[in-house]
Amino acid sequence: MEPQTGKKPADKPWFDPAAPFIRQSSHTNDVAIIGGGIAGASCCHALNQRGIKTTLFEQQDTLASGASGNPIGMLEPYITADNSLSGQFYQAGYQHSRNLVRQLLAEGEDVEAAFCGVLSLPANPRDATRQQAILDRLSHAPKADTPTSVQHLDPKAASDVLGLSVSVGGLFYTDAGWVNPPSLCRVLAKQARMKQGIHIARITHIQGGGARLHDQQGSHLGDFGAVIIAGAMETAHFAQTRWMRDYMIALRGQISCFSNALLGDLKVNCVLSHKGYLTPERAGLHVFGATFDRHANNTDITENDHAANITQLSLAVPDLAARLKAGALGGRAGLRTTTPDHLPLIGPAPDYAAYLDAYPDLDKGRYYARYCSAPYHKDVYVCTGFGARGMIGAPLAATIIANQIAGRKPPLPPLVQEALHPARYIVRAIKRGLLTP
Incomplete structure (x- = not known):
């Protein structure tokens, strides 16, 4: 029998938090963020x-030149009947985003948004059954755990x-609505030092802590206490994150x-959510869609x-729909990034x-072992993979990362945090015997 020392797999050291970054006077600024969409602006x-x-x-x-550049993004609750980990994250994310937008509006910030309500219609009998299950769950949940006011x-x-x-x-979600993503991105990023029209090609580690950024010509763009990669598919272009390309899916x-x-x-008085969606008027236009193409x-x-x-x-x-002709419509297309388990x-x-x-034998089911804490690329973080739910996922994700960087308590339960952790795919593959050193 192996000695009963060290950490047990149940302690999951592979999900241990990274050490908070240490400010150093040589850094030109504290944290660099790569990507000017809703994820980067939220960070x-x-x-x-x-x-x-x-x-x-x-x-x-x-800013917001990619998928975050759409004229309207829905602020619609994502609730699951079984209260899955995905549902828990996006339920908390919706509440966070809704409260954030309301706070910014109350402070007089120039965010375009309307809390006109969202009407969610079932597209088939299965959807109708799911909606009834959601109502049943919410009716028995404590008020503090109910993410929104809803009625059938x-x-x-x-x-x-x-x-x-x-x-x-x-x-009908009475306190939901829509927001103009570019206006929200501008407000969220207004205190940041802006570097636009610059392509970051490489991240290198600084001896003693921190990260150095380089452009495509190899020029040094600055030293930072930490860096957050908050792009879409571009996240996997860096040496530290190249392995993630196997777990990132582009959806047009x-x-x-x-x-x-x-x-x-x-x-159109409110947002309509069905198999697709339809929005009220903004700047003389209504938006509907959208397609999903892998x-x-x-x-x-x-x-x-x-x-x-x-x-x-x-x-x-x-x-x-009978009044609309394809040739007479305007539109916009973008690439969303999602993951196999639909969590960021x-x-x-x-x-x-x-x-x-560090963890070569997780597939052997060893109960006692001396496992080290999770090995990370020091001071490098990622924030991506929200698919079509960036408006209700990215602001909360930014809070999670900001707390990690600052050494503060995480805002979500441990199981939800683990479900979002980038290393989950490595750990799963090792446990299935698919990866070896």
Whole structure:
């Protein structure tokens, strides 16, 4: 029998937190953030709120130039009937994002948003069963654990709330709504030092702690106490995170837009969420969609995708869809990044080779062992993989990372934290005997 010393696998040292970074006077700024979408901007805000300065690097000339550049993003609760780890994270994320936007509006910040409610309609009998299960769970949950005010509406009440005729009833989230992502990104990042039009090609470790950034020409762009990689698929382009490319999936999505004038006597009063979604008017336009395509990596606008969005919309509001023609629509396409388990990658960047050396025998089921704490690339963090849920996932993720960097208590239960940890895929593969040193 092996000696009963050291840590047990149940203690999961491979998910131990990274050591907080140490400020050094030689650093040009405290934390560098790569990526100017909702994830990167949220990281700026979370760190700035904790008194930590930030420099934001965006390779395009403007913030929110990728998937975060859509004119409207839904602030819709994501609730699961079984209270899964995914549901727990996004439930907490929705509450965090909703409260954050409300706070910014109350402070007079220039964020475009409206809490007009979200009407969620089932697309099939399975969805209807799931909605009823959600109602049942929430009705028995303590008020403190209920993420939002929700009520079930019959078809007539749903039609009255939406302003368009619908044939089925559904759930109405009264305190949900929408936000304009670019305006939110600008406000969240306004205290950061901005470096736009700069492509970060390499991150190197500084002796004694910290990270050094280099551009494509090899030029040194600054020394920082830590760096957060908050891009999309670009996250896997760095030596420290290249292994993640096997666990990151690009999803092309195209939205469609039409003028408010096309509505005529119709009106959209709230956000409609069905198999797709439809928004109220913003700047004279309504947005609907969106497509999901794993097999394309371009951002060209196509009439075929417009037609697909119209077909999808017709399942919920056929009267409106009948007025739309693919050739007359505007739109925008972007690439979202998701993962196989549909949860983001949030936390310190694992040292892939060191993980294989540190935990080579997890597949053997050893109960007692002397396992070391998780080996990381010092002072490097990742924040990516939100798919279509960046608005309700990224601000909370930024809080998680900011707390880790500052050495503060995590805001979520341990099991949820572990479900988000970037090393989860390495650990799973080792346990299945798929990886060896």
